[in-house]
Amino acid sequence: MNYENLHVEKSNQIAKVFINRPKKLNALNRATLQEIHEAFKGLKDDDEVKVIILTGTGEKAFVAGADIAEFANYSVEEGKDLAAKGQTLVFDYLANFPKPIIAAVNGFALGGGLELAMAAHFRIASENAKLGLPETSLGVIPGYGGTQRLPQLIGKGRAMQMIMTAEMITAQKALDYGLVNQVVQLDELIDVAEKLAGKIMNNSMKAIEAAIKAINNNYKDGVDGFKTEIAAFGEAFGTNDFKEGTEAFLNKRKANF
Structure with missing residues (x-):
C-alpha cells in the first residue's frame, strides 16, 4: 500500500x-x-x-x-x-x-x-x-x-x-x-x-505476545496483572512453542519456533 x-x-x-x-x-x-x-x-x-x-x-x-x-x-x-x-x-x-x-x-x-x-x-x-x-x-x-x-x-x-x-x-x-x-x-x-x-x-513470538499483554496489564486500572501472568503462563503449556522450546533445551539444540 x-x-x-x-x-x-x-x-x-x-x-x-x-x-x-x-x-x-x-x-x-x-x-x-x-x-x-x-x-x-x-x-x-x-x-x-x-x-x-x-x-x-x-x-x-x-x-x-x-x-x-x-x-x-x-x-x-x-x-x-x-x-x-x-x-x-x-x-x-x-x-x-x-x-x-x-x-x-x-x-x-x-x-x-x-x-x-x-x-x-x-x-x-x-x-x-x-x-x-x-x-x-x-x-x-x-x-x-x-x-x-x-x-x-x-x-x-x-x-x-x-x-x-x-x-x-x-x-x-x-x-x-x-x-x-x-x-x-x-x-x-x-x-x-x-x-x-x-x-x-530467536524466541517464541507467541510467548512474547503474551508477555506484552501481561506487562501492560500491570498498568491498567482494575486489571490484575498477576492473574494475567498466571493464566498466560498456564496456557503456554498447551502450545507447540512450549513443546519445541523445552525439547530443544533438553536436547541441547537451538529451538525452531
Missing part, C-alpha cells in the same frame, strides 16, 4: 515504518495518524512480519511534535476529539500491539513524537536525539498519553519537571532516566535496531 506520509519497508521478517514528512520534521497531523493506524493494522495481520521498527525519515527528527498549524484554532470539543481519536487509533493501539515495536529515535522526539516513541515497547536513540514534552509552553498539556506514560517510565518527579519546564533532554540523560534503553551513533541506529529485532525473533 502506498502512503502519503509514511514509508514502509519489509525484509527478513522485520518491518521498518518511517514517518515521512521531512519538510515538517515528520510532525504528526490527522492524516499521518490515520496512516500509522492503517500501516500497523496491516502489519498485525502480516504473518511474514514479526517485529516492527518505528523511526523517522532523515537525520533531524524522529517526530518533532504535532502539526500545530492544524489544530491552532480548534474548539474545546475539537481538542478533546483530537486527543481521544489519536489515543485510540495510534498511541494505545501501538502500546498494546501484539508484535514487538522498537522505536528508533533519530533526532527530535518532541510532544506527540515523544508520546509516539513511548507508545512503542522500548526505545533506542541516536546520540543527537533530543526528547521532551513542550506542550505547556503552548498553553496546553500532552494529549496523547504523555502525562501517563512518562511517569511510568522515568518516575513522577522527573516527569513533572520535564512537563512543567517544557525542556528538552539529551539522549544521554534519557538513557540515565530509563526513557531509552540504549544510545548509539546515528549511522548505527537502524542496524542496532535490526540486531535487537533479530534477538527477539
